[in-house]
Amino acid sequence: MTTESLDALFAAAVEQQSDTPDAxxxxxxxxxxxxxxxxxxRRDLPGLTDIAARVHALADDLGKRAEPARDRVERMWNGESGGARHSPVSGTRNAAALPVFWERREDGSVEGRATFTVAYQGPAGFVHGGVSALILDVGLAVANRHAGTAGMTAGLTIRYHRPTPLYRELEIAAWRESIEGRKIRSRGEIRVDGEVCVSAEGLFVAPRSGVSDGDN
Amino acid sequence: MTTESLDALFAAAVEQQSDTPDAxxxxxxxxxxxxxxxxxxRRDLPGLTDIAARVHALADDLGKRAEPARDRVERMWNGESGGARHSPVSGTRNAAALPVFWERREDGSVEGRATFTVAYQGPAGFVHGGVSALILDVGLAVANRHAGTAGMTAGLTIRYHRPTPLYRELEIAAWRESIEGRKIRSRGEIRVDGEVCVSAEGLFVAPRSGVSDGDN
Known part of the structure; x- marks a missing residue:
């Protein structure tokens, strides 16, 4: 895949992040x-049981009319939307995702901005350490793709420098550090007010056939 | 905190996992x-816009009657349920969580069983690498608590051995490897049919005041 087509791929991914109508x-x-x-x-909220029943009914209805999960797995990646919309981190169609949106920076790195809610809490008032690992894994994959060579994750090392607050805008930066044969090394950081909360180093292996889209 | 009270804490956490009525x-x-x-x-599903509108209305209603997020952050950890119910991995009250349930084993380790759906997908048909990191981070924290000394995560190293399949029952095992002063080292693995897909090593630091509940 050429740099030009990767540029197009990245542009398409950013496009997917935008507010195009998507039911x-x-x-x-x-x-x-x-x-x-x-x-x-609270568990004693009046009408809560009724609300749960209504949501279950919606899930039943949607579930009956949805495509089989296995078919959907293939289609999500090969078909209409390319997959990023379904990512557990960046996916606008995945309610488990915040989602985090990514932008290219002039210096070749990528940047995400995110404000985490209570759904991503570890210690009281702070982002769960495992969630930080998940976000950084995605940041490194996005940075690799931006740099032109993505691959499968072989190893990921996460260091925790200070607690990462909920309900504060975080900056997530990631960049490719080096590439040597099929081995790609990348780094990333989650920062609040310019201070590093969590850092990551990743080792990725590009497929023999050339670059892969990785996962994001 | 004594081993006995940690036992009680663990028992309470397992109790929370059970099917006690919880609206x-x-x-x-x-x-x-x-x-x-x-x-x-599919985006062309008939009635999808109407379904979205109904869910938005439910969110509006619940949101108006819910407690302020900041109050809730405190109460979730100090109040009625102890917090595990809200975990992004193990929380029965957190729809972003699978959830993964944990059990103690005779040999002192903990084990979780989980079958991941398309919401946790990375490469087509496989669990997202960052999600595996998140799950293992939690597994290590649960293992530490089981072993009697929990702490804050200082570092986490994840190695990817083979792709981790969606829609297959996975075994997640975690155990404390060593403890030296305040430094706790723990390991964990995600396996399918006995083969290791992902492994983790964690370094945790216990608080000066004694053990902490960590996050799970």
Whole structure:
């Protein structure tokens, strides 16, 4: 794959992040809002059992009319939308994703901005350490793709420098450090007000056939 | 905190995993089912816009009657349920969580069983590498708590051995390897049919005041 077609791929991924009308993404956004509201709900809220029953009925209806999961797995990646919309981190159609949006920077790195809610909490008031690992894994994959050579993750090392706060805008930066044969090394950081909360180093292996799209 | 009270804490956490009536967990389960169904939905599904509008209305209603997020952050950890129910991995009340349930084993390790859906997909048909990191981070924290000394994560190293399949029952094992002063080292693995897909090593630091509950 040439740099030009990777540019096009990246542009397409950024395009997917934008607010183009997407009924599935809108439904996912509604589910995401409900997910967060449920976490703030007390068990004695009047009508809660009825609300749960209504959501179960919706799930039944959608489930009956949805495509089989295995078919959908293939189509999500090969078909209409290319997959990024379904990512557990960046996916506008995945209500489990924040989602985090990524931008290219002039210096060749990529940057995400994100404000985490209580759904991603570890210690009280802070982002879950494993969620930080998940976000950084994705940041490194996006950075690799931006740099022109993506691959499968072979190893990931995460260091925790200070607690990462919920409800504060975080900056997630990631960049390719080096490439040597099929081995790609990349780094990333989650920062708040310019201070590093969590850092990551990743080792990726490009496929023999050339670059892969990785996962994001 | 004594070993006895940690035992009680662990027992309470396992208790929380069981099917005791919990209207919030039931609502979360309904949201989780809807989240997965949305991912399998085509954008041209008849009535999708109407479904999204109904879910948005539910989110509005719940959101208006829910507690402020910041109050809720505190209460979730100090109040009625101890927090594990809200975990992004193990939380029955968190629709972003699978959830993964954990059990103690005779040999002192902990084990989780999980079958991942398309919401946790990375490469087509496989679990997202960052999601594996998130799960293992939690497994290590649960193992530490089981072993009697939990702490904050200082570092986490993840190695990817083979792709981790979606829709297959996975075994997640984790155990404390060593403890030296405040430094705790733990290991974990995600396996399918006994083969290691992903392994993790974690370094944790116990608080000066004694053990902490960590995050799970």
């Amino acid at each position: 599935v993404a809108d439904a996912a956004d509604a589910v995401r809002r409900t997910l967060t509201a449920v976490l703030r709900t | 919030v967990a039931d609502a979360a389960d309904a949201v989780r089912r809807t989240l997965t169904a949305v991912l399998r939905t």
